[in-house]
Amino acid sequence: MNYEEAVAYIEETPKFTTKNKLEHTKECLRRLGSPEERFKVIHVAGTNGKGSTCAFLTSILREAGYSCGLFTSPHLVVINERFQINEKNIDDDTFLHAFEKVKKLADELVAEGSYHPTYFEFLFLMGMVIFADAGVDYVILETGLGGKLDATTAVEHPLACVITSISFDHMQYLGNTISAIAGEKAGIIVPGVPVIYDGNDAEAAKVISERAQELGSPYYEVKREDAEILRNTMSGIDFSFKNEYYGNTTFSIPFIAKYQVMNSMLALKTIEVMKNHISVSEDAVCRGVRETRWQGRMETVLPGVIVDGAHNEDGVEKFVETAAHFQKEYPLTLLFSAVDDKDYTDMIRTILDKISFRHVIVTQVGGYRKVPAEHLAEIFKGQGCPSAEACENVEMAFKKALEQKGEDGMLFCVGSLYLVGEIKTAILKGIRK
Numbered sequence: 480m481n482y483e484e485a486v487a488y489i490e491e492t493p494k495f496t497t498k499n500k501l502e503h504t505k506e507c508l509r510r511l512g513s514p515e516e517r518f519k520v521i522h523v524a525g526t527n528g529k530g531s532t533c534a535f536l537t538s539i540l541r542e543a544g545y546s547c548g549l550f551t552s553p554h555l556v557v558i559n560e561r562f563q564i565n566e567k568n569i570d571d572d573t574f575l576h577a578f579e580k581v582k583k584l585a586d587e588l589v590a591e592g593s594y595h596p597t598y599f600e601f602l603f604l605m606g607m608v609i610f611a612d613a614g615v616d617y618v619i620l621e622t623g624l625g626g627k628l629d630a631t632t633a634v635e636h637p638l639a640c641v642i643t644s645i646s647f648d649h650m651q652y653l654g655n656t657i658s659a660i661a662g663e664k665a666g667i668i669v670p671g672v673p674v675i676y677d678g679n680d681a682e683a684a685k686v687i688s689e690r691a692q693e694l695g696s697p698y699y700e701v702k703r704e705d706a707e708i709l710r711n712t713m714s715g716i717d718f719s720f721k722n723e724y725y726g727n728t729t730f731s732i733p734f735i736a737k738y739q740v741m742n743s744m745l746a747l748k749t750i751e752v753m754k755n756h757i758s759v760s761e762d763a764v765c766r767g768v769r770e771t772r773w774q775g776r777m778e779t780v781l782p783g784v785i786v787d788g789a790h791n792e793d794g795v796e797k798f799v800e801t802a803a804h805f806q807k808e809y810p811l812t813l814l815f816s817a818v819d820d821k822d823y824t825d826m827i828r829t830i831l832d833k834i835s836f837r838h839v840i841v842t843q844v845g846g847y848r849k850v851p852a853e854h855l856a857e858i859f860k861g862q863g864c865p866s867a868e869a870c871e872n873v874e875m876a877f878k879k880a881l882e883q884k885g886e887d888g889m890l891f892c893v894g895s896l897y898l899v900g901e902i903k904t905a906i907l908k909g910i911r912k
Contacts, residue, residue: 482571485578486558492598499594504633507596507604510584514611515634518548520618521749522634524626524664525643525677527793528742531773532643533619535746539767540617541566543759548610548618550603550631555774555900556907562606564613566772577605577612599623600630607634617757627666638756639749640667640696642676643742645683646793661686670694675749677741678702701748706740711804713783713889720744724751728761731769735785736777736801743768775899777801780906783809783889784881788896790817795826798893799833810837810888814880815855816873816898818845824858826894831862838883839867842876844897852876873901877910 480488508515521536523529530551540547547565554560559568581604585595596604603623610618620637622629645661661683668674674691678684678700691698710717715733718740719725725747732743747768750759759767775788777798789798802811813836817823841855852869859867870876877892884890892902 480575480578480582482575485575485582488582489558489578489598489601492595492601498628499597499600501628501630501633503594504596504600504603504630505635507584507588507600508607508633510587511580511604511608514607516636517611518615518618520620520634520637521639521641522620522622522631522637522667523641523643524622524629524667525641526646526660526664526791527797528643528677528738528745529621531739531742531771531776532641532745533621534773535743535768535771536619536641536749537563537566538771539746539750539759539764540619540757542767542770543757543763545616545757546614548606548613548615549621550606550610550618551621552599552602552623553896555896556904558602560774561602562609564610564615569609573609573612574605577608580608581605597630603630603633622664622667625663625666627663629667632667635669637667637669637672639753640669640672640674641745641749642667642674642687643745644677644738644793645680646791657682658686662690665690668694668696671696673697673699673752675699675701675745675752677745679741697752699748699752701741701744703741706744708737708740711735711737713779713805716740720747722748722751724754725761728765730765732771733769734777735779735805736787736797737804738797738800739777743771774903775896778899780903781911783884784892785889786892786899786902788899789893790821790826790895792822792825792829795829795893798891799830802830802834802891805889806834810885811835812837812880812883812888812890813839814842814876814890814892814898814902815839815859815894816842816844816852817850817855817894818848818897819850820848821895823850823855823894827855827858828862830893831859831864836864836866837888838880839864840870840876840880840883841867842870842873842898844873844895844901873898874905874908874910877902877905881911
């Protein structure tokens with residue numbers, strides 16, 4: 480197969496396979512030669528903030544001179560985004576070489592009358608092959624869905640486990656309470672391995688800390704109040720981490736959303752906890768935090784244009800917090816879309832409760848999961864927003880939103896990672912005003 484055929488094969492996988500047991504994934508790793516044992520792993524789970532926290536950790540380790548792999552999901556534009564080596568997407572040849580190895584194993588399993596790896600499992604196995612072949616020092620490994628039964632949990636000896644914020648999402652799989660969801664995420668904790676976690680939700684924190692105690696794992700809580708925000712402008716945020724290890728150090732992040740301070744502190748705490756295992760200078764830590772880049776999470780893609788893949792209750796509330804800060808200085812325009820397995824009516828209600836927009840444009844994304852633009856516009860109008868305009872084509876909607884933003888305003892594009900991906904594709908095509 481060539482690269483395009485390999486991608487098509489992977490995209491077809493969900494149609495002929497079902498969720499496999501974790502032991503199956505471990506068996507696949509063994510048959511691939513245990514590639515996951517050839518580097519050190521920091522394992523990251525949570526509802527929101529996983530990818531950003533992974534990005535902060537990767538950037539810090541890179542600034543300290545280590546070679547680093549990063550496995551994340553989903554991708555926004557191309558599937559190669561899921562595999563980064565030293566903060567760059569892998570090339571097509573590297574992708575194809577790993578695909579061929581895993582495809583050979585999948586064919587053998589099917590011939591034996593066994594099972595075929597799932598979509599996510601296939602990609603995870605490819606990632607382990609890619610990073611082992613590249614000879615990286617560290618891999619920052621983001622879970623897919625949950626934690627306890629996630630394919631990534633097949634890595635049995637991580638250096639540290641990190642759990643970001645817990646909130647309601649994927650409840651059909653993870654449970655209907657914060658405690659149940661936290662229990663699934665805490666499934667990545669390994670006996671004796673330190674866990675660093677977001678302690679802002681007391682219910683989730685209790686589950687995580689109790690699980691760590693059961694397993695004899697050192698545990699370290701990080702909370703919003705541990706930060707002192709010194710500056711928050713369109714160029715980023717300066718803050719201090721009220722922490723004895725970092726003292727009076729001022730950190731700067733290139734993001735405008737306060738929740739990214741929390742994600743960066745989880746990374747900072749992880750580096751502190753790992754100080755006897757990973758040598759990182761204070762200068763490298765500061766540079767790493769400052770130079771972190773992450774797609775789709777309150778990301779400035781053009782001057783005054785921010786994309787945010789907020790698609791659940793917690794993500795939308797954090798978007799609202801950021802937009803509320805900037806509406807004091809700038810007129811705001813919103814480009815919104817959502818898919819049909821999200822509570823988009825509640826998302827819209829939450830947004831309009833705190834934010835006033837100069838104009839709202841809604842569009843549709845997500846293929847078979849799309850919500851018609853006209854339907855979304857009616858919900859906006861029903862919630863008291865008279866300026867909601869429906870535009871089915873994302874590129875046209877983005878052009879209109881840029882026009883409405885004008886020279887003096889800010890444009891937020893929110894509601895789905897599908898929307899973020901399509902906007903970034905439009906920008907690559909040259910749509911900038």
